[in-house]
Amino acid sequence: MPASMRRMTSSSTSNSGWYSSRDATLPIGDRTMSTSSWTTVGQPDTASDEGLFFTSLNSLAPVTVVLLHVGMSSHLEWSHTWPELTEYHLLIPDLPQHSRSRHVKPFSFGLAADHVAQMIRDHAHDGHAHMVGLSTGGFIAMEVIKRYPEVVTSAFLSGATPLKDMWKRINSQPKLAFLGLSVLLHSPKSLLFKATGWAPEFQNDELLKEIRRNNTSRLYETCTRETNNWDRSDMVDVGKRDKRIALVAGGKQDNVEGMRDMGQLLESLGSNDGRESRAFVVRDAIHAWNLQFPVLFARGIRAWIEKTPLPEAFEPLEKGVMLEEESSS
Template identity: 40%
Template sequence: MPTIFHLSLDPQPPNPKAPTLILLHGLLSSHLEWSLVIPHLQPHYHLLLVDLPGHSRSSSLLPPYTISSMADQVASVIQSHARSGKAHVVGMSMGGFITLSLARRYPSLCLSAFVSGATPFEGVTRWLATNSWILYYGFRLSNMVITDWMYDWMCRMIGMKEHRELRREILGNVKWEVIRDVYGSIVEEFTMEQMAEVDEVRCLSVAGEKQDQVEVTRRVGQVWKERGLSGRLGSRAFVVREAVHAWDLQFPEVFAGGIRSWVEREDLPGEFEVLE
């Protein structure tokens, strides 16, 4: 029976005491999303990279591709392959929602949580998520129209680094079942009230100023503060100015620095501005 693809990278130089970080990519992406971040993390941590169900090397896994079902499969990877069966969990976009689901439903497996671009959908974002066929055909159309050189130019305009190999994988990961299940489950599983249920794991929620829901991220931080989670656990919300949604491909060193600071319980880099 097919299982979720994972890649294990030991710290360099080797360090048997280094904790595990598991990195969860965004929708339609793959573990290659982290290629620019890895060099800044591997000297310090044991890294687990996965292709989430329905994506790239995990494409053969059968639906459903809901956030909760993917979190169940990531939990198995942590239990089987993380050092001491626990990990610091990092998630971008869809991977961030999976991270939050893990922290809520499998808190004993999560040493901490770092999520970016993963807040309850509101306004137009929520409307599009409830009409995910529009997004599906939008992805399909853009893939047909936008050539590689156009894509590279668009990325340069917003400061994203070149990622040709990842781009090829993204093109192959556009599947109706994945888009339908992911967006549908985010709408159902993530409200402000449910964000407050992430109450046993220290969690950082980050918004990229240019494309993410900054005010919604601010309210997530306020909910955590009102429920006492900021005081008890240290859970907080931040924004990174000038960052796009996939800013792990824009500012990889800053992204990695934020992860390290959060894991080590140090002050976050100056690019992180607290939302209160």
């Protein structure tokens, strides 16, 4: 594993308009400091072409958070979420074989975890970070926990649980699924938004361009295979690392019951921090709901990190408590 990672700054991160105007302060030693004091973009550093591309924001903030995107996407996926997290130092990479990390290949959860862990060691404050991952990014965050638990403080993960049999059957025909996604990505935007649930007000032409470029048959099939191979035994390995993990299901598209089961599994395997692991559902959320409700997504991240109550939209998936849709089916 290379000791240095490639650090660059995308043009979108240099626009001060991305940042939240929320007035917030955090304690620093015996005083408080406004979060606006560290709302800065890291300087470009292209010393190595071997590691992941990533954007570093708010580098003076004392706590590091890593944001990991969905498969076929890029770090730009988080462009409406990161302005709401200005009190944290953010590391936001492109995953292997995606966008500006296209040179890091072949893609696998293991390779991604190796590189993300090295990025944390080299660039996160004190060599550890809170992990945030969505879908593919969530699985990779858990792979980091399995392999390198020492670099992870806690995790906030959405849409990442072992697949149900129905989805495994769909994923067993990756070429057909890839074709369907390709057609959708090149359809009129009105159809794309309706099919995916991506809120039009958060539409990003640059992100859509990156998704189209990343969506190759080889990468799609690899991501599908890696997801299909993730099973309960992997979740057991994660639970044994005793990390405090929030598992969140998008109520409209995710496996809610599976998320409930995995949340209980992680809690049962924990001995200290892991005992605080919990599962939640956001009823109206799609799978990639950082592109639907980015402010709510950010509020959930902040509450989990700070150990404060999550927003009301996050309904705990507790044993014996069923959603209305489940009880009526």
